[in-house]
Amino acid sequence: MQALPRSLALLCLAASMLLVGSYVALTKPLALVFPVMLLAWLRFGIGGGAMLHWLRKPAGEPPMTPRTRWLLFLESFFGNFLFTLCMIAGMRLTTAVAASVIMASIPAVVAVLGWLILRERMTLRILLSILCAVGGVALLALARGNGAANASAQSSWLGYVLLFAAVVCEASYSIIGKLLTASLSPRRITALINLWGLALSTPLGLYAAWQFDFGAVPPSIWLLLLFYALAACMGSVWLWMTGLKVIPASQAGVFTVMLPVGTALTGVLALGETLNAMQGLALGIALLGVLMATLPGRTQALPPVSS
Template sequence: MKINNLDRHLAMLIVGLLYGANYSVIKLVTPEHLEAFGFIVVRVLVAAALFWAIAWKAEPIDWKADGWRLFLCAFFGVGVNMLCFFKGVSLTSAINASIIMTLTPAMVFVMSVILLKEKVIKRRILGLLIGFVGAFLIVYQPDAASQTGDWRGDLLVILNASTYGTYLVLVKPLLAKYTPLTVAKWVFLFGIPVVLPVGWQGFADIPWPDLDATVYWSMAYVIIGVTVIVYVLNIWAMKKVSPSTVGAYIYVQPIFATLIASIAFGEALTLRHLIAAILVFIGVGLVIQKR
């Protein structure tokens, strides 16, 4: 690690910490205080307003060439992705969700093969199979006594990782033409009509006067910390550090998530979690390594 990039690596470590805590923060408020889909409506509305305030004078968009891609990015990266993630985390355990999310780089490869016709390599196929075996170990619970998560929530988190991988592939050409903040403000704006029909009832039912300070601070953490600050830190770090290095920091999320979930909710890291995490890490490593 070059000393002049130490601050960039520190920024990415902070991103990992913020994301790792995010799993437990979501569980603090959903579904007991807020319905997951209603929370997403709040997140997208406020985040869109903040991104527009930050990037009000950003460059114009070539709508004829890129309008459809922006909407698809909003659909996969904001709409389906966030709805599945929040609902999934509200149903399953924070540890389960954080381990499953490390499949994201593998999902990026799958979507690159489908959308960009990226070359298929046997090593990567083997990595995918190993990674999905690890995910299956988390989702599959042979007895009702195992209360480490809910398989429905686990499947939603897997779907979230898949749609986020699709978004990363779709957004790549846009980031080559426009600044990331320009893309963010339009993607979140277009994400509003995607999440609103699904989350409107949950949003309308939010008992704002009855919410305590913990809920409000948790909402602020998710919207400002995990949405805006994380996005800006990632952009800043990628100016000096390769995207693959940024992506590699996803592996610190389960560490932070496990520590925080153990303290906040008493969640236990079982032998099955450890085996699943090892398989996922090995599988994703085979997929993303260049040689």
């Protein structure tokens, strides 16, 4: 199969994180209606039904090794299952402002893990783009949270730890995904890790479903659940894996800054929130980081970590 052009791969990465940011913002109504584990189980179930035809092994794809099977489990456990639990639990113990600042560290964590685990060479320009991305989203969070200083001061340190654990899970998802794209197609990776997510969430999901009144759920919530499941399980994952097949993980990690940016934009466009000058500046700085990471050019590279 012909390799995807670099420009299209970069577009896939950006679209994936914008999609994640949008469905994170739009799932607030779902979390108010469904228990956490039931919501996760329904998500993976709907996504799995839509991707059954993606489970078939392509003709030219090599058989999966035990290492590949193990990586698929880890990808789903960290990127799907554990990330969701840590994020929800962390949000309950701290503030949205603190969460945004902590989540802004995802690009840096991805780059460091890519340097340590994948032995990727990290350029000075990528380092500068990471600083722009982290600084921009941190400024965005602080600009949105001027009125939440008292609540932030009372936030639990356990919440901070859980949120950073979610950051590590998301970064691990990017690194493991890069390893998987060397032997599996993006579609098959997407379908298989969703299948693991369904298996992990089924026991507690069935327990929650047994006590839940499905008849009380309005049609608008069911439509939102359908969008959430297809975007979270299918669209965003396939786009991310497609981009990772071409782009180094350290560079792709910069695009995770689009997650909180996408959430902020969705809040403005769909939820009626306002965007002031400081917030606009923060978004501009974050996008500058993405631009620095994607423009072609020669830059001195940092040496990889020795084995």
